[in-house]
Amino acid sequence: MKLIMAIIKPFKLDDVREALTPLGVQGLTVSEVKGFGRQKGQTEIYRGAEYHVNFLPKVKIEVVVPSDLADQVIEAIAKAAQTGKIGDGKIFVLDIERAVRIRTGEVDGEAL
Amino acid sequence: MKLIMAIIKPFKLDDVREALTPLGVQGLTVSEVKGFGRQKGQTEIYRGAEYHVNFLPKVKIEVVVPSDLADQVIEAIAKAAQTGKIGDGKIFVLDIERAVRIRTGEVDGEAL
Amino acid sequence: MKLIMAIIKPFKLDDVREALTPLGVQGLTVSEVKGFGRQKGQTEIYRGAEYHVNFLPKVKIEVVVPSDLADQVIEAIAKAAQTGKIGDGKIFVLDIERAVRIRTGEVDGEAL
Amino acid sequence: MTRPQLKWGLASLAPMLLAAAPAFAADPKIPAADTGDTAWMLTSTALVLMMTIPGLALFYGGMVRKKNVLATLMQSFAITCIVTIVWTVAGYSLAFTTGNAYIGDMSRFMLNGLAQHIVKGVDSGFILGPGSDGAAAQTIPESVYMMFQMTFAIITPALICGSFADRMKFSALCIFITMWSLVVYSPIAHWVWAPTGWVGNLGVLDFAGGTVVHINAGIAGLVTCLVLGKRVGYGTDNMAPYNVAYAVIGASLLWVGWFGFNAGSAVGSNGRAGMAMAVTQIATAAAALGWMFAEWISKGKPSVLGAASGAVAGLVAITPASGFVLPGGSIVIGVAAGVICFWSATSLKHMLGYDDSLDAFGVHCVGGIIGALLTGVFSYGPLSATDSSPAGSPGSLHQVMIQGIGVLTTLIYSGVMTYVLLMITKALVGLRVTEDEEREGLDLALHGEQIF
Amino acid sequence: MTRPQLKWGLASLAPMLLAAAPAFAADPKIPAADTGDTAWMLTSTALVLMMTIPGLALFYGGMVRKKNVLATLMQSFAITCIVTIVWTVAGYSLAFTTGNAYIGDMSRFMLNGLAQHIVKGVDSGFILGPGSDGAAAQTIPESVYMMFQMTFAIITPALICGSFADRMKFSALCIFITMWSLVVYSPIAHWVWAPTGWVGNLGVLDFAGGTVVHINAGIAGLVTCLVLGKRVGYGTDNMAPYNVAYAVIGASLLWVGWFGFNAGSAVGSNGRAGMAMAVTQIATAAAALGWMFAEWISKGKPSVLGAASGAVAGLVAITPASGFVLPGGSIVIGVAAGVICFWSATSLKHMLGYDDSLDAFGVHCVGGIIGALLTGVFSYGPLSATDSSPAGSPGSLHQVMIQGIGVLTTLIYSGVMTYVLLMITKALVGLRVTEDEEREGLDLALHGEQIF
Amino acid sequence: MTRPQLKWGLASLAPMLLAAAPAFAADPKIPAADTGDTAWMLTSTALVLMMTIPGLALFYGGMVRKKNVLATLMQSFAITCIVTIVWTVAGYSLAFTTGNAYIGDMSRFMLNGLAQHIVKGVDSGFILGPGSDGAAAQTIPESVYMMFQMTFAIITPALICGSFADRMKFSALCIFITMWSLVVYSPIAHWVWAPTGWVGNLGVLDFAGGTVVHINAGIAGLVTCLVLGKRVGYGTDNMAPYNVAYAVIGASLLWVGWFGFNAGSAVGSNGRAGMAMAVTQIATAAAALGWMFAEWISKGKPSVLGAASGAVAGLVAITPASGFVLPGGSIVIGVAAGVICFWSATSLKHMLGYDDSLDAFGVHCVGGIIGALLTGVFSYGPLSATDSSPAGSPGSLHQVMIQGIGVLTTLIYSGVMTYVLLMITKALVGLRVTEDEEREGLDLALHGEQIF
Ligand SMILES: Nc1ncnc2c1ncn2[C@@H]1O[C@H](COP(=O)(O)OP(=O)(O)O)[C@@H](O)[C@H]1O
C-alpha cells in the first residue's frame, strides 16, 4: 500500500475529492497546513509593522491506497488540483507497511 | 523504528493516550484533521443553502516506537479507540529511518 | 528523497526556516500540532475544575529533500530549534518514493 | 421595582380574576408621564434586553465546548422570542394586574387596554394595582412599564439554561420554558411586586429581583440538572470552555446592562436610581475581587473566568438590596457573594456531585439567597421610607426573618413546579438528546450548523 | 420620525434651494428643549450608531467566509465614517431643510447655523421645516435631531453591503456610497420625512424608515448584486459562514439598538415611544419564531442563523408601523415578515438565481414592503391623531394604496439611481476585485490583514 | 465636565483637608434633581462603563497574540474592579471635594454623606465644591455624579495597559494601579475639574478629559514601557494580532460609549450635550478617514486596524474640545489627529525604538495633546459663556498657551509619579514575568486558562 500525501490549494479540495471517487477511493484525511515555497505571500500591515506572510494556507490530503492504484490516484490528484499557477503544490508517495481498520480489526487491503 | 499513524474519533484521544502509557510510550504528537470516509456527515443549513458536511472532525495521532513495540502499540490503540460504530478510523504503519532528539542530539532508540 | 518531519517549539519556526534557506531548501510545509512528552503542561482552572493540559502546542515541519541533503538538513534543524530545555522536540526521517510538482508535472528531484 | 408602600398584613382577596380593574374612587389620580422618568425607563429596558442577548448568550456560550456554542446562544435567543409572546398574551396580565394576592387577572390579556390613555399620540402615567389598597401612581406610560417588566420575564428562564447546557433537547426547551414562564415566573412576580401580592405585603424586600429572578431561576436550574443527569463524559472528558473571551464579553455586558436592571427598578430617574446604580457597581467589584483573591489563594492563580463569575455573583447578590442599601453595606454584600459563590461553584458542586454545567444554581441561587438575607441586614430606612411608613424598612433581625420567608417560599414553589413541568415535558417530547447527539454536539445535531 | 401633521395634498413648491429659511411669522414658537425628550434622543442616537458598529458589522461579518471577515467589518466601519462627513457637509441640509417638495435647500451646508440658538451653553428646541405649512416645533436641540438622523443615514447604505459581500472593490465602495448617500438617501428622506416632502404629504405613513431605509437599501442591494454578478464558486464551493456566533451577537445588538431606531423616531420620551418599543419587541419575536418554525417544518431543523435572520426581518417590517400600530397588529406583521422573508431568502433567491450574498434584498426590501403595506392595514387612529387631523390615519384600503405608492416610488427611484451610480463608479475605478483576489479573500487582498 | 465658571487666578488655599465642607451662606441653593438630566447621566455612566468592559478590553485583547488574549481582557476587567473600590474608599473624595487647589479633602471618605439629602427615597441635586468661590449647583443627585466620574477613573488606568501588554505581572498591575489611581489620577482630576483646582482656575479648557484622561494615561504608558523594556522577540517574531475583529468590535463600542464620555460631560441633557455628541461623531469619522487615507497612500492598502485606530485617535483628540467647538473645528481636529497619530504609531515609535505594544502613548498621549492645543484654537465663545463670563473662552493664541501649560503640567507630574510608583512596585513584587512565562503566554502562565 502507498500513502499519497498531496499539498494543494485549499479551494481545490472538493475537486480533488470528487476526482478520487470514481477510482474507488473510499476515504481520505485532510489537514489544514501552511506552505512555504516559491509562491510568495502577502504583506500584512499592523499599525505600521509590516509582516511578510511567508506561509500560505494549503491543504494536505493523505490517502492510503493499494499499490496498484497509486499511479491513477496521483494522476487524478495532479489533474484536479492544477491551476497552472505557482503554488499549486506537491504530491509525495510513501510506503505503508500495514493498515488496520479500528472498527473491525480488518487489515491491509480490507482496511482501506 | 515505526511511525504509527492513527486516525481516530476525537473524544477517544484521552483513552488512547492512557492505553499507551503502560507500554512505555513516552511521547506522541496529535493533529486535528478532517476525515472523509464511509461515515456520512451532517447536513448544515445556512439561509436555506444546504451544505452536506462531507468532512468529519477526527484526530490524527503520530507516534514513533521501536519496531518491536509496534504490534503492541497498534493493538492498544485499536482497542482503546474502538466504539464499533462506523467512522472509528484507521491505523497505518510506516518505516522510520532515523530519529533525533533535538534537545540532546540523541538518535534513534534513545531519541524516542 | 527523504521526508524530514520535525516537531519543534512554535516560536522556533522562523529560525528553522531561515536555517534551511542557505541549504537550498525551497519549500516546506508546516502544521500546528499538539505534543505529549516528557515536558509537562500547565494546569488550567475552570470554575474550580482543574484540567491538566497534557498537550502542548508544537509545530510540525515536513520537508522533502534529495537524500544527499538529508544529513545537512537534519543538522540545521536540530541546531536552529534547540533551546536545550525539555520539550525541544524530535526529527524523524522517512523515505519518499516519488514526488510530483502539480503545476508542471515535474517529478522527483525536479519537483522539490 | 420599588413597592410604593410597604405594608404589614394580608392583601385583599377580592376575586378579580378575569375582570378588568375599574379605577376606584380611592385610587390615586393618574399622573402625567414624566419625560425624564420615561427616558430612563426606555433606556433601562434596552439595557436589560442587552443582558440576555447578547450578554447572557455570550456568557454561557463562551463556557461550553466548541460543539455546543451555537446551541447555547440559541437557547437565550429563542427564550427571548418565546417569552416575549407569552408575556404579551398572558404573562404580564397574570403578573401585574390587580387580581388577588396570588395571581393577577386577565384584564391585560393580549395587552388589551394598554393604549387606553393614548390621545393624539400622547400617553399618561398609570396606576399599578388599581382598585387595591396599594394602588400606586406611576409617572411612565404603562407600555413602558410592561416592556421593562418583559425584559425581566425574559432573562429569568434564560438563566436556567446554564444548568442543563450541552444536553437538553431544543423542542423540550421550547415547551418547558413556555409553561414555566406562565406557571412559575408570573405568579412569583405577582406575589412579590404587584401591590396585591402576598409576599410583598408580608414586608419582604426585593428591589430588583433577588427572589423573583435569581433564586427562582437558580433553584429551577438545580432541579433541572438533577432530573436530566450529568453530561456524558462528566469528570473524565476535558470540558474546558471553548472561548473564555466570549464569557468575559458576556459578563461585561451583563454588568453594564444590570444598571438598567437595578437602577431601572426605581421606575424613575431619581436619587434612588442613582444610589442603586452606585451600590450595584460597588458590590459587583467587591465580589469579583472576592472570588479572584479566594481563587488566587486557594488555587494559586486568579482565573479570568473566575473574576467574571465573581462579578456576576455580585450583581446577583446586590439585586434585591440595590434600592435599599448604602455603599458600605454593598461592599459587605459583594465580598460575601464573591467568596461564598466561589465555594459553591467550585467545592459544593463537587461535594454534592450534581452537574450544574455553568453554575446556574451555584451563582444565581446561592448569590440570590445571600443578597436577600443581607438586604434585611443593611437596608437603610430613608431609602424605603414613604408617607405611610416614614421610617421605611431599616435592617433588623425581624427583617432578616421576613426575607427568609421570601426565600423559602420561592425555593419550594419554584422547585416543586419546575419538577412537575419537567415531567410533563418529558412525557410530551422527552428531555434529553441521545448520547450520540450529545457527543457530536448540539450545534450540528439540533441546528445543523457549526462554528469553524 | 413622526410627522407632526399628516396632510393630504401637495407641498408648496416655493423655490428655496440654497436659501436659508427665515422663521415665518406663521411658524410655531420655538419651544424650550425638554431634558427628558433630549435624554431619550441622545440615548437613541447612541443605540442606532451601535446598530451599525458593531451590530451590523458583526451580523454581516459572521456570515461570510473566514477570508472576508475583516473586509466585511471594514465596510460598515468605513461607511460610518464616510457618511458622517457627507451628512455634515450637505446630506442633512438636503434632507431636512425646508427647500421644496423634492429636495431641501443648502441652508445647513456644513451644518451652518446649527448652533444659532445657543446662549451660554444652553440650546432651545427648534422648528423643522420653518416657513412651510407643516413647520413643526421640536422639543430637542437641532444638534440632537441632526445626530439622530445621521445614524439613519449611516445604516442605510451599510445595509446594502450584504448584497455584494465578498467581491466589491473597497475603492469602488467608497465612491459609490458617497454618491448614493447624496443622490439617493437624502432626497428620499426629504420626500418622506421633511414637512415639505411630497411623499409624506401624500399621506404615506413611514414611522421609522420602512421605505426610506429598508426598501431603499434592499432594492439598491438587488441592483448591485445583479450588476456585480455572482461570487466565484457560487453554488459549488462551500460558503458556510465562518462564525455564526458573530452573526448572533450582531443580530442581538441590532435588536437592542432598534429600540433607538423605532422608539427614538417618536422624537421624544413619551407614550408613542413606549408603544413603538413594545410593538418592536413583539413583532421581532413573532418574526423570529415564524422563520424558526417555518424552517423547522420545511428543513427539519431550526437553525440559529435562521432565528437571527427572522428577528431582523421582524425588525425591518415593524419599522414603518412602529408608531402607529397596537400589539395585536404587530404580531401579525411579525409572523408575516418571518415566514415570507424565510421564503424569499431561501427559495425565491434560488428560483431567480441572483447572488444576494447576505440577503439584503430578501430581508430588507421584502420585509420593508410587508411592513409598509401592513402599516396601512393596522394603523390605529389615536396614535397618529393630531389637532388638525383628530382621527389620525387609521388603517384602510385607501391607506394601503397610498402605502403602495410610497413603496413603488422608492423602488423605482432607488433602483434606477443605484444603477446609474454603479455605472459611474465602474467607469471611474471598476467595481469588482479580480478573480485571484476574490479567491485569496478580501482581507488580505484589499486590507493586508487576516484573522487567525 | 463643564466648569461652571472659568476664572483667571488662583484658588483659595484654605486648608480644608479632612474637613467636611459646610454649605456656606454664599453657596448656590441646592437645586431639585431634574429627571431628564439625571436620565442622561445614568445612561452616560452605563455607556462609559461599556467603554472599558467590554470596549477597551476587546480593542486591546484583539491586538495581542493568541496566547495573551485572556490576560489582556483580564487587565481591563480587574482594573474596573480595583478602581471601583479605590474610588469608593478615597478616590472620589480626593478628587471632587472642596479641599484646596491641589487636592480634595476626606469628607467623602467611604462615600460618607452621599445619601445625606435622601428623603423618602428621593434625592435632590447637589453643590460641587461647596464653600468655594466656584461652588456650582448640579441638577443631578451626587450619587449619579460620583458614579459618572467613577467610570472615568476606571478607564484612565485601563488605557495604560496598552503600553505594557504581553509582559507585566498581574500582581504588579494590581498594586501599581491601586497606587496610581490615588496618587496620579485623583489629584489631576481635582486640579482640572474641581471648582477649587488650580489648573482649571488657570483657565485651561478640558471638557471631557483630554489632559486628565488621555495625556495622563498616555505618558504613564510611555514611562511604563520604557521601564519594562521590549517584549521578547520584538522586531523578529511575528506579533500580528490574533483577532482584528475583536479590535474592531472594541473600537466600535468605544465610539458608541464615548457619547456618554463626551456628551455626558455636559452633566445634563441639554444643547451642550447635543453639540458635544455631534462634534464627537464628526471628529471621529474625520480621524478614521485621515488615518485610512494616510495609510492607503503611504503603504498601499487601508488596513482595518488602521481605520479603527484612527477612530480612537479622533475620539481622544475631540475629548477636551467636545463641549467648546463647532462642527467645522471638529473636522480639523479629527483630520489632524488621524494623520499625526498614524505617524506617531507607525513611524515615530520605530524611530525612537520603544515598544509601546498597543500604542497607548502614540494614540492617547499624542492625540490628547493635539486635542488640548486645538481646543484653544477652535473654542466657540457662546458654548462656554456664563453669567460671570459672558464672552466665554473663545479660541485665541493666549488660550493655546494656557492649554499648553495644562499639557506640560500633566506630562511632568504623571510621568514622574508613574516612574516612582513603578519603582515601588518593582521593589515589592517585581514588574515583569519571566522570559519563559512570556514565551508561553500570559494566559496560561498567569491565569491558567487559554483560548482554543
Ligand atoms: N520540499 C518541500 N517539502 C515539503 N513541502 C513542500 C516542499 N516544496 C514545496 N512544498 C509545499 O508545496 C507548496 C507549493 O510550493 P511552491 O514552491 O510555492 O509552488 P509550486 O507548487 O508551484 O512549486 C508549498 O507552499 C509547500 O507547502
Ligand SMILES: Nc1ncnc2c1ncn2[C@@H]1O[C@H](COP(=O)(O)OP(=O)(O)O)[C@@H](O)[C@H]1O
Ligand atoms: N484510505 C484512507 N486513507 C486515509 N485516511 C482514511 C482512508 N480511509 C479512511 N480514512 C480515515 O478514516 C476515517 C474513518 O473512516 P470511515 O470509512 O468513515 O469509517 P471506518 O473507520 O469505520 O472504516 C475517515 O474519516 C478518514 O479520516
Ligand SMILES: Nc1ncnc2c1ncn2[C@@H]1O[C@H](COP(=O)(O)OP(=O)(O)O)[C@@H](O)[C@H]1O
Ligand atoms: N515517540 C514519539 N512519537 C512522536 N512524537 C513524539 C514522540 N516523543 C516525543 N514526541 C514529540 O516531541 C515533543 C517533545 O518531546 P518531549 O518528550 O516533551 O521533550 P524532548 O523533545 O526534550 O524529548 C512532544 O511534545 C511530542 O510532540
